[in-house]
Amino acid sequence: MKINQTYKLILKVAARNLWLFRLRTFIIGSLLGFGAFLAVLGLSLLRDVETSMRASITGSVVGDIQIHSSQAKDDLAVFGGGFMGRADIGTIPDLAAVRDVVMKVQNVDAMIPMGLDMVFLGRGNELDDTLEALRNALKSNDQIIVKDRVDQLKFQLSQLKSEIEQQRKLTTQTDELDEQWAAIAQAEAPDFLDTLTTVDESKLQFLDTKIAPISGEKTPVYLNYVGTDITLFQQKFPKFTVVEGEMIPNGNRGILISRKFREDFLKVMAARIFDRLNKRLTKGGMTISGDPENKRLAADLARQHAQVMAQLDRQEATELSQRLSEYGLEPENKDAELIDKLTSQLKSFLQVDDDKFTERYKLFYEEIAPRIKLYEISPGETITLRSYTKSGYIKSLPLKVYGVYTFTGLEDSDLAGAMNILDLVSFRELFGQMSEASKKELDDMRAAAGIKELDTANLEESLFGVNAAPVESTNTTAAVGAAPTIEVKPVIDETFDLRENDSGLALNAAIILKDPRKLRRTIKDLEKTFKQNNMDLKVVDWQTAAGIAGQFVVFVRMALIFSLIVIFIVALVIINNSIVVGTLNRTREIGTMRAIGAQKSFVVGLFLAETGLTGLLGSIFGSIVALMILFWLSIKGIPAANDVVSFLFSGPRLYPKMRWDIGITAPIVVTIIAVVASIYAARHAAQIQPAEAMQEKE
């Protein structure tokens, strides 16, 4: 009872003092309130970022935990580390044994074998397409179409000649250019193309082998992939969805292209710029005229007509020209040839400004996109992947594209969209590990060639020594004619034995947990199990496995917490300081209190109560304001201002949650810290002797 009364008295006096020193209360209260405000807002947003990052990392490819060989020379970095190129993370030679052990560990739901790598996407050349169209026309025996195709080919030959002229300015290999020139001249000769009315194999072969390679390939594109047991992958990553085409049937070899990758790298450039501008204008709320980057994009767009033009055949071009005229885009010269007419129409079509953009964007997707090959790769096609093996040889693998996939809810995430997915057997081929079928074939060849024993390191060289044939090379970037390179073309079936998914080689494996909250414990359990079974395997959590991207979140968190700590320390020093100064001023008052019988503990209590009350009021206010802002943001969303931010947000907008736990904990913690920090000052005040205080002059 007595104690209760004392407390009441302390609170009463404290409240009175706070009111008496209003300005000081206000300043200290706002400092603490500001601290609480920052803590609530910062920590909530950080947790939102972390949650969305975690979702995009664990929900796509990485899983909760990754395991790989502890013989690894590099760290596993699924989304890239500090160097470019393939990281050497060792191999898991026998999946079956590892799976047996892993699946026995508590809380493990599934183990998904994986092989990560980066390969080149073989990009076809323009002449190949034209020649195939010509061949088909010849087969159909429709002379009007044949004439059309031949005209197209003639046009391309004349372009090739101007290209060769350009190359002369750069290259040292003029002999090769002379040969190419001669070949074109031969094809352009009067009795060659004009008399081509039937399927004349000798002529077509000449075109295929001598002419087509001259046109070269496009700028190379790297393709990141993960080879995995696709059926299991689909089961265990529920966000995985095929959005176009179909899922790879069980036991078939094939590849699924990531939608984000396809949009960003394999789409017609004009469409990409349209998309980018559209995103910036609609979601970013910008204008073209008001932003230098948008202006630049618009200027770039206006130059991208050639690629669109090249994709149209005569009929489509006629239709499109008509449609564009209907929309009021008349060609400069109505009597001009179709190509010139349409080119001038496309040029003016691609010139966009703020007024025209929305209409043109819509028009592009309604009229132009359906008539051209919008994407370089579409489901149903077969693509060629080329990987450079360790010793620098090229392995190439044709692979059927079954579909385009995305992770639901992570459509815009750069991380989740980085990987294309192919089957485990194709991965092993590209990696240089042979499938059972290839192995057998090699054994047979070995027997035939009389080779007895080969170590694995020499496998590819020996294979290439026995099997490969020189392939005439073409060139892409600056090279003009290259040293003959030898491709290793594996001969494997379209389908494979499903048992290949369960055993054999992988580079790493994702582990999905039943309860992701028990991540740390499961990692320990796994490590223990591997040790007991003498398995050289390393266990890493999703954040580490993600590579630089995962570490980036750690960095952001460190930076935020560091700034919060700094701000708090400074605030506390200031607060402590003002309390001490405050006590100095109140020496007389304290002396009087002590003289009329107040205990030291009463004085200490009084001072602590003052800070406590100030802290509580201020920080609750700060926290409420922060929660209100969060509430507002959770409705409006925070737009990602640039690519880095949108990477952090895993999407174009972040919708923060109201975090009640942080909102309630922060004021309590702030108050406690403030009270603890003022203990020194309070004790100092309590030291004042009544007599001494009363004697003080002032």
Next chain:
Amino acid sequence: MRTVLTIAFRNLVQAKRRTLLLALAIAMVAALFLFLRSVSSSISERMVESATTLSAGHVNVGGFFKFRRRSAAPLLHERERLLKEVKEIVPEAVSIIDRHRGWGRLIGPSTSINVGVNGIQYDQEERFFKSLRMARESEYKKDGGSEVFGDFAELAKPNTVLLFAAQAKKLGVSVGDVMTFVTEASGGQANSADLRVAAIASDVGFMSNWSIFVPMETVLDLYRISPSTTGVVMVYLNDASAATAVMERLRTDLKAKGHDIMDHDPNPFFFKFEKVAGEDWLGQKLDLTIWSDEISFVLWITSALNLVSFFVVTVLSIIIVGGIINAMWMSVRERTKEIGTIRAIGAKKRFVLAMFVFEAIMLGVLASLVGTAFGVTSLFILNSIALPITSEGLRLVLMANTLQFNIHAGQVFTTVLLFGCITGLGALYPSIKAARMKPVDALMQTK
């Protein structure tokens, strides 16, 4: 004036405890402030240094040659003419050099990495080699000693390569080893060259992971291109801030000399291939950039960091101002009688105001001097320890492999100045209040 200062100083000395406490707080914040500034300026400086050492001049005359409609090569023909013209247009340049640029895979005994390859001419690159430091063996070899092997001058010989320590460590090679470099292209052809490691340099920030340097003729051989071509002409200036103006001058003057020039696109050249490939022209167009354009993909780090430090410093300043107002308020209350007395014996309002403000400024300046001294000392100690950074994310953000920061005298000076101003401003309101007090009221106050 002198009287004001003397009184202010005397007041500070008299109120020992209060002065000390507040000084401590200000000193701490000043030290922190200096530290933050040093971190963010070190990163920017390193970024400029990395960029201008590794991949760009202050102004770059690069460009694309389209010998096919559907692709673009980062090549320029008529090298001699271009070099001559650039030299004519920018006579004030410190140095003008040219390099070839390529891309491929470097294959070491243990692993391989993808790198950009720079073809250099040894006798042009005095500036480059001056800014590099040879790596000690221990920087790239586990049990390596502190000796330095190799010689930059070896790069004058064909088929040699300059690596950076982190690359050598990853690839497992030392000076004198021979490794294979393969150009990678989707077409399937690969040209290769065997390169002897001539020297290993200490890392230049994080970006040196992505570049190697070889003699120019090696690049010409790899790509079978003629020696009359070049990749980029780099112009180094005395004053980096003049870069934009020089670029604009080059744009006008080169255009007048008959060159086709692309619109300014502030991105590195390797971002532009696809765009240029889609455009409808053959032949050559020049692409002019300044140093920051070539590293635009990491510039966000500096801007993010500046934003964070600006934010933290603003918050800290608010707190400090709050603290100062509070402390000065106390001091005014405490000395009401004194103020009354001074005013009663004829001191002007302005005198009282000046007295209090100077007291605060003096406190701020002295305390921040102590704080910055502390900050400088601790940075100095940190630099001499040179703690290695293990996290790669942190390495990327800090642009360095060891925890070391630069500090400039100017930063120390402006910090002290700023804190003097902040404390002075913080004291303004209570001081005005004090000065406005009527002498009678002040004297009457009992407390």
